[in-house]
Amino acid sequence: MFIVILGSVLALMHLYLWLRLVRDTTRAGRLRWVLTGVLLALAAVLVAALMLPRVVGPAEAGWFAWPGYLWFGLAAYLFLALLVLEPVRLILRRRARRETRCEAADLTRRLFLARAGAAVAGVTSVAVVGYGTVRAVGPPDVLQVPVRLRGLDPALRGFRIAVVSDIHLGPLAGRAHTERLVSMINEADADLVAIVGDVVDGTVDQLGSAAAPFKDLVSREGTFFVTGNHEYFVDDTMSWLRELERLGVQPLRNENTPIRRGGAVLNVAGVNDLAGRRYDDGPDFDRALAGVHPDGPTVLLAHQPVQVEQAAARGVDLQLSGHTHGGQMWPFHYLVRAEQPSLAGLSTVDGTQLYVTRGAGFWGPPVRVGAPPDITVLTLEREP
Known part of the structure; x- marks a missing residue:
């Protein structure tokens, strides 16, 4: 039951990250596919960190446990940061729709807002996780x-x-x-x-x-x-x-x-x-x-x-x-x-x-x- 619940939470969290960090920030095309692949690879490393140490042993698991668990922490704070920015995103998107009648200009503005939000969430999350990692592994x-x-x-x-x-x-x-x-x-x-x-x-x-x-x-x-x-x-x-x-x-x-x-x-x-x-x-x-x-x-x-x-x-x-x-x-x-x-x-x-x-x-x-x-x-x- 714990594995089912945790797996469901992680799947929904990564879906939300894909929507805000990949779909909303890119046009359809190669870049979107590449970023989707990167996100899926990070999710796979996280699953490996959670499940495989018992199979291969702690000593052998270190090489994928470190990136997997660091991504776990970063993904959690990205998720929280993007949720906090969600009301701001919705307000700015509504205002942009009222002020922009050209569809191409509206798309450009929406991409700019999405990328700005992703950048803010990314910088904040990296800073928090960096500080938290130094604190955790220190004395x-x-x-x-x-x-x-x-x-x-x-x-x-x-x-x-x-x-x-x-x-x-x-x-x-x-x-x-x-x-x-x-x-x-x-x-x-x-x-x-x-x-x-x-x-x-x-x-x-x-x-x-x-x-x-x-x-x-x-x-x-x-x-x-x-x-x-x-x-x-x-x-x-x-x-x-x-x-x-x-x-x-x-x-x-x-x-x-x-x-x-x-x-x-x-x-x-x-x-x-x-x-x-x-x-x-x-x-x-x-x-x-x-x-x-x-x-x-x-x-x-x-x-x-x-x-x-x-x-x-x-x-x-x-x-x-x-x-x-x-x-x-x-x-x-x-x-x-x-x-x-x-x-x-x-x-x-x-x-x-x-x-x-x-x-x-x-x-x-x-x-x-x-x-x-x-x-x-x-x-x-x-x-x-």
Whole structure:
């Protein structure tokens, strides 16, 4: 169903781009056919980027994934820019018809208006996508966020949790991406590292080398991981869980572990992603929170922010999530916000604090507009 919907949207989007960028800007003839062929070729590369990495593998897919996904981002912003210009186009065309009686002159004027609109949309879209690409593939921001927790023992004041999510290793992000993230996290000098899902878009055989630098992560209390929806898109989720554990990253699969500082306790729990339900591996909050120490606050790792509703019903103090990418590309933020209680940052839902990282990678177009990537360092303080 997802493929059918996405395919329909892409087909309609490319049809609209053909109407405005090809048909309206050219006379019938060779140039129109050439531009039509170029647009069809770009659409084919995009389809290849979406479908073929699973077949040929991420390493072999890079040569067509980069142009395909860049075109995806550019096509999206061309579509939006042309839609914004649509009322202006209609007004100017009506005025031109009233003022021009000669058919040849009317055609020339319509071509000029169409080409001017296409040029404005093109320049704007290239500028936006260029900026967004530099932001997406560059180093993530390191955010310092204080969080006040009720019941936090004074011995745990200043406890630092590095939160990272949505790394999306695959055809566009490989070992160098992981190495940079590991270096930045280690520089943050965290007590605990929380990886809240969507690390990979491929199998262990395909991306094991790209994930290998995780073994170099350093923290006083360890590195913990929960599955995201993309971990269930690979052929064998368990293989990745075993591989991450081999690299020193501890999966929390509907379970919890206490972090102790003297007599103080911080409960760290994790639940599987909602996508796991299809494979009888979904979230189980009761199991994840069973046996947590009543005298210490509970921090829950859960990939999707929407899972906070069940966390709040069970008295969780703080949930750490990702998944949204902060919307990744404005104005698509609004579509994501319709499904999730928060896009990014710290908020409170029914008494439970929710922190959502924008993620350290990207999915689809290597473009981030209005949603820069981040690694967040949360510093725990006692609520007055």
